[in-house]
Every structure is written in structure tokens, then in C-alpha cells.
Amino acid sequence: MIIGVPKEIKTDEYRVSITPAGVAELVKEGHTVYVQNSAGEGSGFSDTEYEKAGAALLTDVAKLFKLSDMIVKVKEPIPLEYELFKQKQMLFTYLHLAADKVQTEFLLEKGIRAFSYETLEVNGRLPLLEPMSEVAGKMAALMGSVHLGKYHGGSGLLAGGVTGTHRAKVMVLGGGVAGKAAAEVAAGLGADVTILDINMERLHYLNDVTPANVATLYSSHDTIKDLLPECDIVVGTVLIHGAKAPKLITKEMLGLMKKGSVLVDVSIDQGGCFETSHPTTHTHPTFIEDGIVHYCVANMPGAYPRTSTYALTNATLKYVKALAKHGAENICQELPVMVSSLNTYDGVLYNKAVGEAHDIKSKVW
The missing domain is CATH 3.40.50.720 (NAD(P)-binding Rossmann-like Domain)
Incomplete structure (x- = not known):
């Protein structure tokens, strides 16, 4: 051929x-x-x-x-x-x-x-998506941390903090390959991390293999709303095979968040899981809506x-x-x-x- x-x-x-x-x-x-x-x-x-x-x-x-x-x-x-x-x-x-x-x-x-x-699905896995999901997930934690910087419109909070100061609180929506990678890197930076998912078997697994500063919670609309006011970074990695991503955070819910918080929408290739998301590029990776920084680069792994x-x-x-x-x-x-x-x-x-x-x-x- x-x-x-x-x-x-x-x-x-x-x-x-x-x-x-x-x-x-x-x-x-x-x-x-x-x-x-x-x-x-x-x-x-x-x-x-x-x-x-x-x-x-x-x-x-x-x-x-x-x-x-x-x-x-x-x-x-x-x-x-x-x-x-x-x-x-x-x-x-x-x-x-x-x-x-x-x-x-x-x-x-x-x-x-x-x-x-x-x-392409093999035994419930997406083996050709997984490597790029892992890259994007690791990047999501790094980019979220970088864009908390004041010069990017963020709140000015260092993700891992330093002695005697607060650490960032990170919520990861979706516990798949990208979500796990994002949680591990955010935890490695020293942030307090919570992963949300609706698969209890997956949550048990994540609870066993992720660092001590990563917690797991069953995902629901009310749980997300309860956590949003304390979050500094939210990473969206939800995926429905081949379909549009569900909108887990609405425009109205942005009002619950602290100004200068960061949303990283890894799901943007599938339409995004935040209602206010729209695709961005590495040259112009973010925009600010209602005081919240949105990072929605549609080809994140292209940076590496x-x-x-x-x-x-x-x-x-x-x-x-x-x-x-x-x-x-x-x-x-x-x-x-x-x-x-x-x-x-x-x-x-x-x-x-x-x-x-x-x-x-x-x-x-």
C-alpha cells in the first residue's frame, strides 16, 4: 500500500x-x-x-x-x-x-x-487515545499551576505553597488516564487534590495508587457545586466514547468560584466539559470569563x-x-x-x- x-x-x-x-x-x-x-x-x-x-x-x-x-x-x-x-x-x-x-x-x-x-476500543480501553490523554493530563496540572500566576490573570497562589502558607486545592473531573495523570502531577506539585468519578471500581483503584494528598469522591452535580468555592484549579477530563462531553460546570456555576481560579478543559476536543469553554491555541491558550481563567487548548500534546x-x-x-x-x-x-x-x-x-x-x-x- x-x-x-x-x-x-x-x-x-x-x-x-x-x-x-x-x-x-x-x-x-x-x-x-x-x-x-x-x-x-x-x-x-x-x-x-x-x-x-x-x-x-x-x-x-x-x-x-x-x-x-x-x-x-x-x-x-x-x-x-x-x-x-x-x-x-x-x-x-x-x-x-x-x-x-x-x-x-x-x-x-x-x-x-x-x-x-x-x-478504537479494546477490552473497554481506548489504547490509541491513552498516550495523548496521559500527556494532556500531566500538562493540565502544570498549565493550571502556571496560569494561577498573577501575570496570567490567576489569583497568584503557588500550587504547592511554601512553609506556613496555603496550598492550592485542585478538583479533577474524571478518573481515567488523563484524570489520573493530572492528579498525580498536581499532587507532586504539593497541591491538595480531589478526583471525582462515577465509577466506584475506578475510585477504589485510584484510592489505592495515588499519593496521600489525593482524595476520591463520587461525582454528582451537588458534589461539584459544594467543592467549587474552595477550588483554585479545576481540570475537566470527562469522556464519553465518541460522543460530546457533558457540561459539568455551567456558566452560572462560575459565580461560585474564587476570582482568579483556573479551569483546564482537557475534554475540549470533544466539545468541552465546561459550558463557557471554547477552543484556544498554544499561542493564545487562555481567556477570562467572569473572573475565571479558562485554558482550553484543543491540541495540548502538541506542546511536547x-x-x-x-x-x-x-x-x-x-x-x-x-x-x-x-x-x-x-x-x-x-x-x-x-x-x-x-x-x-x-x-x-x-x-x-x-x-x-x-x-x-x-x-x-
Whole structure:
């Protein structure tokens, strides 16, 4: 199969979808890999490294798309890239379609055979989302702490405090991979941390493995309201597989919070779990509403692209190989877990949650 690796052009995105080592494995299995010039530079990979791995470099991205059977990306296609795709071309990337009707309609109209990283489910886990969730979760605690700084509009409280002073209180909504990572880093900074989740089994696990300054609580609307007045940082990591994130903190609830507190919305790719959230960029990561700092960067792991690219390739390469070997026509029969990754195919939507989000009819594969 001919595989295309274009340079990411989303604002402030420096990851690349495959490392040179990953390219070498694909080439070894007989596939042709086209990599756009400088696609890996943001992650610290030179064109020379890709050439040594067996990739063919192309300057013309339109030619790359035209020649390729499958496009492997990091982030969802943006409108500037839509015209590059061929009818019924394969695409493997993060899609987050429940929060993006325009992209959903494009994929359907073009007949794109689109498989998403974030919906691929194996034994109840999301193995292609987990590495980026871990990066984003760790970042969430760091960014929340940084933006408590007065020069960022925060309250001026140091997250871990110092001898004789108060420590920040951090609430983490969602105890999954991102939530656990956020809690561990916030605790490591010295903050007092509370994780909220509705899965009691998960809460028992978190209670056992997280540091002593991390508490666990069953999540409810009333519990969140009770904790908000004392919180300095709130990290939202809630996830419903493939669907829009629920709005756990409303605009009205911001009035319960201390001015200069920080909301970090890790769920922003899926629409955000705070009512007042809207996507931001690394260049302009925050905005202030009702005196509360909002950090809602839609591609958080892009800030640490070298770590993120290695972690992403470690997780995705197995499935890229499988798609390249079997093709879109046969992959769901040969590797049934890919049914959960399939979102659109020849103009038909195969993700129920996305269909419900956009009132589009979906089918079961």
C-alpha cells in the first residue's frame, strides 16, 4: 500500500504521525511511504532520518495526497486540506467528529474511509487515545499551576505553597488516564487534590495508587457545586466514547468560584466539559470569563511533540500496519476491533454517538 504522511498544519501543531523508525517497519513490510518535506521537524526528526528509513520525500502535498492510498495524520483534517483528498481515500487520525459537524459532512460527502484513533476500543480501553490523554493530563496540572500566576490573570497562589502558607486545592473531573495523570502531577506539585468519578471500581483503584494528598469522591452535580468555592484549579477530563462531553460546570456555576481560579478543559476536543469553554491555541491558550481563567487548548500534546510523537507511534503503528496489509475493505473482518475505529465509509456514518450529536443517520458495520 502507498501511505502518505503530510505535515500537520493545524495552528501550533508540531507532532507528526509516524516516527522514522515506524516508517522503516512499514517499508520493511513492502509498503511505500511518502513523507512531506519537514513534516517531522517540529518533533525533532529530520528529512534525512526519514530518507534513511526508506521514505520518499515530497514537497508538493497535493501530489502526496494524490499518490497515497491511505493518509495517516495526527489531527483531524482542517478545511484547507479538504480539497486534497481523493474520493474513497483511507484516513487514519484523531477525528473527534461529535464536536465537528462540518468535518463529518465533508468525510461523508467525499466518501472517505475514515478510521479514528480515539474511538478504537479494546477490552473497554481506548489504547490509541491513552498516550495523548496521559500527556494532556500531566500538562493540565502544570498549565493550571502556571496560569494561577498573577501575570496570567490567576489569583497568584503557588500550587504547592511554601512553609506556613496555603496550598492550592485542585478538583479533577474524571478518573481515567488523563484524570489520573493530572492528579498525580498536581499532587507532586504539593497541591491538595480531589478526583471525582462515577465509577466506584475506578475510585477504589485510584484510592489505592495515588499519593496521600489525593482524595476520591463520587461525582454528582451537588458534589461539584459544594467543592467549587474552595477550588483554585479545576481540570475537566470527562469522556464519553465518541460522543460530546457533558457540561459539568455551567456558566452560572462560575459565580461560585474564587476570582482568579483556573479551569483546564482537557475534554475540549470533544466539545468541552465546561459550558463557557471554547477552543484556544498554544499561542493564545487562555481567556477570562467572569473572573475565571479558562485554558482550553484543543491540541495540548502538541506542546511536547517529541514525547507525543513517540508515544503516538508506539500505540498506532500496529494498526497502521494492519490497515496497510488488509485495506479498508477487509480490515474489520481480519481485525474486528477496527469496527470501533471506523467512523465513515463510502458516504455512510458508522458511529452512533456522532450521528446522535449531529442528527445524521448511522449504521452498524
